[in-house]
Amino acid sequence: xxxxxxxxxxxxxxxxxxxxxxLRHTAWFGAAVVLTVTSGEVISHLGTPPAAAAAxxxxxxxxxxxxISDSHLGFHGPANTDVTGSFSRAINQVNTLGFRPDxxxxxxxxxxxxxxxxxDQVRQMLGGLRTGQVFTVPGExxxxxxxxxxYRAAFGSGTRGDGWYSFDIKGVHFIALVNTLALEKLGHLxxxxxxxxxxxxxxxxxxxxxxxxxxIPLFAMYPTWGWGTDDxxxxxxxxxxxxxxxxxxxxxxxxxxxxxxNVTFYSATTTAYPLPHxxxxxxxxxxxxxxGQLGPALGIRDVSYQPGQHALAIRDRRLA
Amino acid sequence: xxxxxxxxxxPAVAAGIATLAGAAIAVGIITSPTxxxxxxxxxxAPVVAEQAMPGMSMPAGGxxxxxxxxxxxxxxxxxxxxxxxxxxxxxxxxxxxxxxxxNRDQDSHTVTAMPGGPFHSPTLNTGxxxxxxxxxxxxxxxxxxxxxxxxxxxxxxx
Amino acid sequence: xxxxxxxxxxxxxxxxxSGVIHAQLYLTGYRTIPWIGPAFLLQASGSFAVALLLLLxxxxxxxxxxxxxxxxxxxxxxxxxxxxVLGFVEYGLLPAPQALISVLVxxxxxxxxxxxxxxxxxxxxxxxxSR
Numbered sequence: 170x171x172x173x174x175x176x177x178x179x180x181x182x183x184x185x186x187x188x189x190x191x192l193r194h195t196a197w198f199g200a201a202v203v204l205t206v207t208s209g210e211v212i213s214h215l216g217t218p219p220a221a222a223a224a225x226x227x228x229x230x231x232x233x234x235x236x237i238s239d240s241h242l243g244f245h246g247p248a249n250t251d252v253t254g255s256f257s258r259a260i261n262q263v264n265t266l267g268f269r270p271d272x273x274x275x276x277x278x279x280x281x282x283x284x285x286x287x288x289d290q291v292r293q294m295l296g297g298l299r300t301g302q303v304f305t306v307p308g309e310x311x312x313x314x315x316x317x318x319x320y321r322a323a324f325g326s327g328t329r330g331d332g333w334y335s336f337d338i339k340g341v342h343f344i345a346l347v348n349t350l351a352l353e354k355l356g357h358l359x360x361x362x363x364x365x366x367x368x369x370x371x372x373x374x375x376x377x378x379x380x381x382x383x384x385i386p387l388f389a390m391y392p393t394w395g396w397g398t399d400d401x402x403x404x405x406x407x408x409x410x411x412x413x414x415x416x417x418x419x420x421x422x423x424x425x426x427x428x429x430x431n432v433t434f435y436s437a438t439t440t441a442y443p444l445p446h447x448x449x450x451x452x453x454x455x456x457x458x459x460x461g462q463l464g465p466a467l468g469i470r471d472v473s474y475q476p477g478q479h480a481l482a483i484r485d486r487r488l489a
Numbered sequence: 490x491x492x493x494x495x496x497x498x499x500p501a502v503a504a505g506i507a508t509l510a511g512a513a514i515a516v517g518i519i520t521s522p523t524x525x526x527x528x529x530x531x532x533x534a535p536v537v538a539e540q541a542m543p544g545m546s547m548p549a550g551g552x553x554x555x556x557x558x559x560x561x562x563x564x565x566x567x568x569x570x571x572x573x574x575x576x577x578x579x580x581x582x583x584x585x586x587x588x589x590x591x592n593r594d595q596d597s598h599t600v601t602a603m604p605g606g607p608f609h610s611p612t613l614n615t616g617x618x619x620x621x622x623x624x625x626x627x628x629x630x631x632x633x634x635x636x637x638x639x640x641x642x643x644x645x646x647x
Numbered sequence: 648x649x650x651x652x653x654x655x656x657x658x659x660x661x662x663x664x665s666g667v668i669h670a671q672l673y674l675t676g677y678r679t680i681p682w683i684g685p686a687f688l689l690q691a692s693g694s695f696a697v698a699l700l701l702l703l704x705x706x707x708x709x710x711x712x713x714x715x716x717x718x719x720x721x722x723x724x725x726x727x728x729x730x731x732v733l734g735f736v737e738y739g740l741l742p743a744p745q746a747l748i749s750v751l752v753x754x755x756x757x758x759x760x761x762x763x764x765x766x767x768x769x770x771x772x773x774x775x776x777s778r
Contacts, residue, residue, distance in 0.1 A: 194708040204696030209688055212670050313634045352604050354637050395638040446736055454573045499764045510754040513721045520728040521739025
């Protein structure tokens, strides 16, 4: 039977700790804190070498580009009553990043309803970007009634087939794919485009970093809502041998990342209005958030790559 | 006093751990997306069948529709477009019938037959109708090109 | 090996496992998520630190810290899938398999840390033998 006396420590006092035990506990706690801080430093530096950010800014061989997506010019609804204003802020944010990106890629749904006026407006606004080049891929909203004709008239110069193409900058190979033109629930690339991808990468060495842009995700993010591409595995099979493959897409209006073997997929957020997370609601319908929560849901993404590094450094930024 | 505390501690701690554990597992399972996106699959959807190949004029039966809960075809010639869905999702009519779609949503929609199909509406604003007369029997899958997750079917009987 | 010691060592292993998973997720994308990213880093570093020290000592403060880290991770898991954590939501057991493994090792750590409560001798604070 335990008595109160035996619960006292040698130094006395009520049930509980003695001063010696308190010191011991404090010592272990202190050790835990020190170790936590140390391992935190170690872990966070595992991701990027400490000088990476500064190095990229100074290094003329480093590549920096920006991805923006899903501007939906022409959308009217409570989810965002001024998508034009949001897009304008995004463009301004790109222009004030503190560096001039090598290029800007808009991953689709530039317009909401593919009208000539909306295409004109988005083209004009994109012209305000201070960057080397502006690239685009179409979203399904950019081809609602014409299989992409108006989109290609505005943005298709230099592209093949329905609007796909590839280019190289600073040793990185970029492929821009169109997976929104087949009249289907899911994204679809089609045999011509698959053949294009196969031939396009055939002669590249396996350590060439590859970046693939598309509107709809090239992985099965949530097929019930059309968030996937039915023949993407074949395209990705042509990229299996490369050490670094990064796929950047839009369409889902939310950040999401997934790694599968040598390929990492990054879905970007929108500059217009949020969509629910997979399964949270009857469908991917514009989501009206409580006041003040819209801003944090919108954003842009800047990506940098330094020659010799294995992977791209992705930085998602909220709309400023 | 100490014994009392000790004999309380075990059940209390056990109950706490069990609650936390149960809640975590339950929440994990309940909030899983309704269609499991396989973690390893980076491509084709596990659920949706291969769509009609280009050139095929009539999609073969087996193409899934959006109405997972509404599988019974409805004999009517009016389809409402509301809440980002076609209602009813499957309609069945006799050849020669005209079907009228009406957009009751705030957002615009289209009524577009899946590849190779015979009908495609212009962009329909709120309140705008679209009509099409089905002359040949068959099964016609269609979707909204603006929101391709909205799918539905018309079955035409001779 | 004394079963109490075995339980402590295994609890430390479970905690470290949870830390490994959170570190891996942090490095492969979660680091960019506001608040959640740093929280994952904190969880991982804390897990490694406390797990290491737990191998050396069974001080109550360490066991409490370990339980708090494991329980905190579970609470975060539940919150992110129900009410959301500062706007961050996830769903189900994605990312798989990390989410499920993490939940299981955290439950395991908590259960093993509670083992000393089974043994009344070890429950007495001031006179604990394996200090």
